[in-house]
Amino acid sequence: MSTSPTATSAEGNGSSGRADQAETLTRLIDTWFPCPEVDEAVGTPAGSGLSEKALFTWFASRPIAQARAAVLCSLLRDTPENRSDVQAAVLQGEKAAMLRLRTRITEQYGAKPPVVLDIFSGRGIISLEATRAGATAVGTDLSPVATLAGRLLADYPLRDWSAEPPLPYGLPADIPEEEPKSSLASSRPRETAVNAQIGLKGLVGERRLLIDVRAILAEVGRRVADLVLPLYLGKPELEGMVPWASLWAVTIPCDGCSRRFPLIGSMVLRHPYARTNDAGQALELIVDGQTWRPRVKDGLPQQQPTFSAPVGKRGKSARCPFPNCGHVHNLDVIKAKGFADQYADAMLAVAEVDPETNRKIFRPPLPAEVAAAALAEDLTPTSLFQELKGCPNEAIPKTAGVDARQYGYLTYGSLMNSRQAVLFSTTAKVIAELYRELCEVVSHDYAGALCSYAASNIARQLRRATRGSRKESRGKPNGSEQNRVYSGDVFTNQSTIAHAFDYIEAGPGEGPGTWCSVSSSLSNALRKVLLENRFTTPPARLRRASAVALPFRDATVDVIVTDPPYYDMIAYADSSDLSYVWFKRALREAVPDLFDGSLDGKDGLQDKAEEIIVKGRGAKGHGDHRTRDFYESMLARSFAEARRVLKANGHMTVIFGHSDPEAWKRLLAALADAGFVVTSSWPSRTETAVTGVATISVTVSIGARVAPPNRPIGIAAQVDAEVINQVKTCCRTWDRDGLALEDQLMASYGAALQLVGRYSKVITPDGASVSLEHYMTLARRAVRDAVALRLDESPLEIFDPHTRLAIFWHEVHGRIDVPKGEARFFAQSDALRIEDLRGRILTETKAGYRLRHDDPGQLTPASSTYEVVRGMAASWPGGTDAAAACLTAAERIPTDAQVWALVDWLATKLPTSDSVAVALAAVKRNRASIQATAAIGGTNHIAATPLSLFEESS
Template identity: 25%
Template sequence: MADRRFIEEFLPIRDIGESSSKEKRIRKGHLSTLHVWWARRPLAASRATIFSSFIPSETNSKKISNSSDFLSKLSKWEYSDDLTILQKARKKIFESNKETWPKILDPFTGGGSIPLEGIRLGLDVSCVDSNPVAVLIQKCALEYSMKYGSIIKEPISQSIETRKNKLIEDFEKWMKWVNEKTRSEIEEFYPKKNPNEILVGHIWCRNITCQNPKCGLSIPVFNQYWLIKTKKEKASLFPFVKDGKIQFKIVGDNYEKFPEGFNPSKGSISNGNIICQSCGFTIEKKHTINEYYEKRTTQKLICSIFTKKGSAGKKFRLSDSEDLKILENATKFLENKINQIKSESNIDPIPNEFIITPDNKEYVKGGLYFNFTTVVLYGKTKWSDLFNPRQTLSLIVFSDYIRKAFSEMLNEGYEKDYAKAIVSFLTLAIGRLANYGSELCHLNPAGGGRIANTFGVHVLKMVHNYMESNPFYESGGGWNTSNEMIKKFLKNVEICPPKPANVKLGTASNLPHSNEYFDAVITDPPYYDNIAYSYLSDFFYVWQKRILYNIEPDLFSTPLTPKSHEIISNLPLIRGMDKNVAKEKFDFLKSKKDFEESLSKAFQEIYRVLKKDGITIVVYAHKSTDGWETLIKSLLKSGLVVTAAWPLNTEMKDRLESRDTAALASSIYMIARKWEKIPLGFYRDVKKELEVYLTKKLEYLWSEGISGADFFISSIGSAVEVFGKYEKVVDDSDSSISPIKLLNDTRKIVTNYAINKVIRGEFASEISQMARFYILWRWAYGNTKVPYDDARKMAQSVGIDIKHEWNKGFIVKENEIISVLGPHERKGEEMSKSPELIDNLHNTLLLWKNESKESIEKYLTEKGYKNSEIFKRVAQAISESLPMESIEKKWLDGFLTGFKSDDSQGGTQSKLF
């Protein structure tokens, strides 16, 4: 099928984006519940883009509308296991491809979203990934699930077998077997105080000695003291000094009343500095870290969390001597269990492998470390350091019985490959248990007292007051929850065709496939320096390896996950040494240039294995324009030609609003083909073509609700459609024009378009460069902070050199981050003599806040803005760009409303606006 595909002409981006963002909240049956993997693409967007890549484009408006409606429906989660809808989609693909099933590849498979939807639509799917943890997830989700769990015979057959899903039955059988065996050994270390209680977990805290020589108190380190903080219920720990010690009691609803003046949100540590509750002495962050590293701190069990049978609410009880005795017994039992496993299995069950540092060594004080593993600064330098003795005991006993389960299955006559499949799923459950069972988990008071797992964010940072979960608790982070999550996933995908993916451990820059083999390559490549997958996944690898080292030797043959083939720029992530010095000393660290070269090789391999009439989709969501430029250069270098680009909203709104730094709501899906490029383009012609095409595309993006930072990034993909089809672009003197120059032109076109839209036209050309920058910033980034290079490029697009403007007015630079100050963050005297519109607006808002209307009129008269429509329009544009909770928006709305009111009353202020 060499014709253009539907995705190259049209895509209902609003509907698909809505389905994708809603999907983030789904837990039952979703791929994301199978095992942690970072930055998975939404299944909705994957399903819709794959389907639209294999059906032809339409010219008839009714057919376009029908196909668009079907795509919108297909993308919804509730239809992901609807056989009628899926059969219709499969049949359409089959018939559109000469009654053959297209072969697709994802060379950066990761968590498996794209291949899963390929299988769901009936395609022949191949996967490649260099990370063994990712490959294990893929084998379970994409190979074993289809091979042993599918209940249909053919992709487009209506025949469904009436038998039960044997894979689900056997998986549940062995989950229960492992649970019962483990319970029989260690349940005594998770006791109930009375028969009606169900233990949820425990709250721990670190303790550090006050450095005041006159005090010397042991200080419990808490970020905050809340235990539960919901609309219905509030309770917290309350620290007090008694008998020369800091002790606790529980206060709040159904406990003692909150003491007067006590603020549970204010803990004993803030920004790394610890304040002694007794004498008020401050221990600075540097000293705190040193005390932790030198192991001069302790940890203490503070309270237990439990529920009562028949009640969903959480209860809290302070720990006592009985709890401490149980811990002591668990620690002794752990020592004996380690020796037993070493004797029986000839392995060390404790993951004493070090948390890898940039120099490939165990961290030593003052040495190199990565910014995503700051926990090593506190002396947590081995993976085993992230688990307390009872957590460790739980994990090694569960793991031991999973190993034994494999032998039991073979003794019962299971085929080896089938037994391997079940054990692999059980091993994924260990990963979830570890994720909810480390010292880096914490209590989530706003979530009703639930546990927040280790990888709520993709960093390993110190948690001073952590939550330990009960692995036998029927909900939360327990073993039973893993069982239910995996079962529901298997149930969701049982209507997938019995076409297991071909899963390979390998590298995208050296694919194990022949030339022109695939009809499509659809992938989500790595994002520059965004996530260090191989380093973070070691958290899971060290546990999985101890179960599967003999069962999956090809995956688990190295001490830690392989790092050399990962495509990443990790040099920007190092700390503790100048980056240039570090690169010279440790040449295996990967720079931006190394990343570009590796990514270019991967795209060249994609080009090689793609059929001549094949199609490629590249998904990218990096917020940095630097990362985008790297991707585009690599893509163009491969020979692929971008034919379309679509932004799909893939993030939840509330998740974005909680961030302090700029983030994208959209991922950009770029479609490319293996087409011959036009040999030569002239810059003046290409620039005109760029303006015409972008204006048309920007109109569509604007109408579909794409805005802010997403609008700028979306335009990049659209621009590549224009200049990427030329082998070379030259100016009138025959000098080559770089893609970077063309991207700069793109920014200027988009900037002018956005300003005209935000200001609504007629006054845009009359606004100063600084005002244009401010309006654009608020529209694109709101109140968030932005990396310097992105801010520089935005400033450049409006004709400003940001280096000449920062730290003089509203533009502030701190390290490599730029922020833009609002009126509440500035002082009137700094702005009163400035001619700049934004400074005058800010000063006016300060006067409004102080309820000084006469001063406002006098000030605006002096500045020439008393009757200025531009001044009003700028104020309105900024207000409309900011979120409702913004202080600046509230001031602007109050100011504007006040003058509208005066205008309606015919008062003296009516002439202002």
């Protein structure tokens, strides 16, 4: 797809100064983007980037396919060969296509590779794709945790470590090894020489990194297990096997009888599974006098949980299980007990792996196991660094999104019980010690890289091993589904850390959430990343820096591709502070530029003074500075910095997604204020399948270039006409290229703003400036008009605004739910408010809004044509008189062309089996009778009958 470029083509890299501002190289991103290929690829393992994401968990992770498309389209000229190869590289990851594209990039930019900068680099996925494209990749992020994530993905795997001396752990560097079956079963991993099995033959440098990371992970696991083993005692008859996990619950004293009881949200341990004759397991509380004890039984639960909400009601409460008590404690009382330090942890069950069936089974804890765990309460975890306590004592901010804080758990160390605190503190200390040992054998850089991978494993394990990690019992009570058991993720979404009074504690053995398990996942992810790095490419340079103060000289960057924070969706620093406090303890010496404490805020956590987000969850009431005004001003400053470092003929691509039109307007306004001209906008359906952000389903790659100097002033009427013509022209091309109608709506912003960018500003006859919002709305309206919807002989423009919206909504979305932000966009296209549409045209749902097709209720002369037609369909069970009464009530002439055109159109658009379509088909067949009845005013009793008395037919 192509539009008329607004810039002159220029070959080569161009001057690094500003003298060549008039010459701008038109890139693919300006005129074309592989939207269908990205949409398809993000649903595949290769295109989704799941392997890269598994290497280190970050938030709102960008899919590989979209990052690759954005980088390539921002670098390359628009030629048929480049389009074809970009499609193959994005959709299939074709190596030959990538090689050809790398060659053309070299030819296009000369001997010196182009510099690609990501100013919000996150986990480094854009930087990784820039290196794969043959560019010099640079990434910056305010978060030290994000910066480390970027290095793990796009820096360390691309270095050649083959000259490093062999490690004193594990196998020789030239012999790959299998994953250890257990870090406790042997002091060293099992040895094997199967290069082909791990798929790294011929990749000498990369193979070395993978082998040594595996060796370090195994060494950490072995040392930690040896140190903490006294706190975990297995069953003697199983030769000292350490349980996979333990199930715990917080106990409180009852206000009715003063006896302690546990807060348990579910009595299910394992659902039954009929296929394997597994009856499942359930938990019971045996009450004996003043005490209780847990019992594990086969089958379904026979007792109710002690902490739950009444059936059909919201709001949990705790009921004392002791006979003759049953006192109920509401949530406020439970919270107060936490702040009064009345909570105590109690072990409910122990999880093992049955050696015969390999099934995860539960049993009551042995007295020796309870006593062993209690030893941790008297231990004070130590750190290798005197200025840091072994267990993090950094306070959890009120606005951090950590649910446990509202129950009195006020520090990050308190998010785990005593034994967990010892386990993690020991792990961090072992990694810090290993770094000092490694520095005597290998280079400091390599030692830091290896320990960084080990520390990142702490972050992976933290997600499955704090008070928020619920036991996940998959399956159903009727035994119809497989009944696997997992440790749940503490993140309920990407900005909230959950809390559970009953939680699962993964130990140092084997099973979900254990060091052994997460080590295996990390190794597999690293292996896949190394295999994808098929070309010899310099590593990306990832550094911690603020986007409003970039550490680069003026006009030194060829291309900026970045994915800025999505307004108020994710609190990146708050969410990653859980990892940060542990990284400071493990990597203080290994990665001093990120974790030596110099980057701490006043609270000892990540410095958030310049974090560009809008902080929700009631943060405003706590004085949090991350407001909407702050976000807008800081985003504008970051784009101004991008403008400063970008070459005059450079391009910037911004990937953004949000359901709120206000967020879009602010982003586009920030680009314009920073001196950029938007040249394109290309939608991709990436979010729900990859990042888990449920509030949006589409992100948009927005192309921009530095605004040329001395732009004229535009006259509103003339520019409006140009925009409408431009968008309609683009629509014809988009149709040929198969771009979906809803995607054309988003792509229209770029087409419109590219033209508006020719002018320094656009003014009305009275001298007022026209807003960007006006052209966003005008672009959408042009797309709507360009689809040339015709209803019989009636063009869409002659219908009332409510009907126009309903017709276009049906054309784009049919009967699916549409997010509220997108619904507001639709309303604005016809100068309507969502309040004008709610109830009359749209019905509000949990997911957003849906177009109504049912009975509209009583019709009046103010009713829209769409409501009249719905009324006729709903009244059809009453026959021709009832349908005619709709025309009479709305004071429409019997032959109203708009009514009958819409009846015909809607009947053909709905499935033939749809009840509304069936009714409208009958209305069409009886058109003459209905018109004749309406012509004489209808029957009085029918005309006076409310439509709601007729049967709904939607």
